[in-house]
Amino acid sequence: MTNFIKGLLRLRRGPWEMLATILIALGVFMLMQPFALVLFTYSFIVTLIGTVMFIIVSHFPE
Amino acid sequence: MPDKLAKRAALATPPKLAHKIRGLSDRAIAWIFIAPTIFLLLAVNIFPLIWTIRLSLTNFRTNRPNNAVEFVGIENYRKILTDADTWTSLQATAHFLIWTIVLQVLIGFTLAYLINKKFRGNDLWTTLIVLPMMLSPAVVGNFWTFLYQPQIGLFNYFISFLTGADPASFSMIGEVALAPWAIVIVDTWMWTPFVMLICLAGLRSIPSSIYEAAECDRASKWRQFWTITLPMALPFLMLAVLFRGIENFKMFDLVVQLTGGGPGSTTQLTSIDLKREAFEKWRTGYASAYAVILFVTVFGLASIYVKALNKVKDR
Numbered sequence: 001m002t003n004f005i006k007g008l009l010r011l012r013r014g015p016w017e018m019l020a021t022i023l024i025a026l027g028v029f030m031l032m033q034p035f036a037l038v039l040f041t042y043s044f045i046v047t048l049i050g051t052v053m054f055i056i057v058s059h060f061p062e
Numbered sequence: 063m064p065d066k067l068a069k070r071a072a073l074a075t076p077p078k079l080a081h082k083i084r085g086l087s088d089r090a091i092a093w094i095f096i097a098p099t100i101f102l103l104l105a106v107n108i109f110p111l112i113w114t115i116r117l118s119l120t121n122f123r124t125n126r127p128n129n130a131v132e133f134v135g136i137e138n139y140r141k142i143l144t145d146a147d148t149w150t151s152l153q154a155t156a157h158f159l160i161w162t163i164v165l166q167v168l169i170g171f172t173l174a175y176l177i178n179k180k181f182r183g184n185d186l187w188t189t190l191i192v193l194p195m196m197l198s199p200a201v202v203g204n205f206w207t208f209l210y211q212p213q214i215g216l217f218n219y220f221i222s223f224l225t226g227a228d229p230a231s232f233s234m235i236g237e238v239a240l241a242p243w244a245i246v247i248v249d250t251w252m253w254t255p256f257v258m259l260i261c262l263a264g265l266r267s268i269p270s271s272i273y274e275a276a277e278c279d280r281a282s283k284w285r286q287f288w289t290i291t292l293p294m295a296l297p298f299l300m301l302a303v304l305f306r307g308i309e310n311f312k313m314f315d316l317v318v319q320l321t322g323g324g325p326g327s328t329t330q331l332t333s334i335d336l337k338r339e340a341f342e343k344w345r346t347g348y349a350s351a352y353a354v355i356l357f358v359t360v361f362g363l364a365s366i367y368v369k370a371l372n373k374v375k376d377r
Contacts (some may be wrong), residue, residue, distance in 0.1 A: 032152050051365065
């Protein structure tokens with residue numbers, strides 16, 4: 001966990017990509033889940049942030 | 063030999079053209095070669111994408127081209143993301159997507175594993191299994207409609223043979239509880255061979271020497287499967303999931319032919335919903351916003367999937 005936070009602070013690709021991946025997966029789950037409409041409402045913004053973040057952080061150093 | 067060819071090519075080039083080419087740098091020549099591709103990519107992919115994003119922020123309707131087009135900001139996105147019907151169609155898509163992928167991967171990999179074993183009539187079986195994939199979705203949709211007929215359908219008779227139920231007592235494409243499964247069955251029947259072919263390519267790429275070494279170490283068949291076959295075929299399996307996932311996310315023709323999105327909106331997948339918004343209700347701006355949402359979702363999923371695929375390949 002400490003390494004993950006250190007990696008985020010030092011702008012390393014691995015942890016940031018992990019964070020973006022979690023956001024995308026969460027967004028897609030929120031988009032298609034059958035439990036709460038409010039999750040569906042905020043799904044697109046979560047996926048969009050994750051996707052844009054993924055594109056940006058894939059250019060960070062290893 | 064290459065020198066001779068180069069000389070012949072130089073002699074065959076008209077002098078004026080040769081003079082012009084001689085004046086170009088390597089970089090310029092490279093640009094000349096890739097420029098048509100870049101132009102096509104911009105014209106066919108990038109420009110429509112930008113145009114769609116622009117339209118998604120307006121109230122434009124294609125059937126009223128003379129109306130004033132107003133900028134509405136994120137209003138279309140707000141409407142879509144608070145609409146219960148859109149939410150329902152996304153759930154139907156999720157059901158279709160998850161079950162088709164699970165079934166196709168399980169059956170496809172099993173078939174590939176069996177076909178990979180050498181036996182008599184191997185090629186004939188491969189050809190027979192691959193047949194459904196070669197048919198047009200319209201044809202498949204039509205004849206499965208007949209197979210699902212409660213009175214004359216062979217599928218209903220087959221189920222009644224297995225369960226003893228009256229064949230006319232249920233309708234696969236007419237009942238709310240069964241229709242989502244009806245489209246899953248047809249898609250699985252049609253596209254499992256595709257997954258099987260990819261898995262077969264993966265299985266055939268595993269060198270037999272690894273299995274021979276495992277035999278020497280007295281590894282059981284079960285252990286060989288989990289430690290050799292599955293890890294080495296995994297990139298191929300993941301590729302098959304990626305292809306089927308993207309294809310099924312935008313599934314349209316087969317489902318329209320089979321159920322038309324019904325009964326009610328039980329099998330109304332997102333692509334059918336999108337088509338209705340764009341070309342039946344003519345809400346072009348709204349449909350564009352819908353398309354952008356689906357695009358971002360597929361793009362995000364594909365990005366993480368390709369990353370995972372590369373990790374598995376590097377391992």
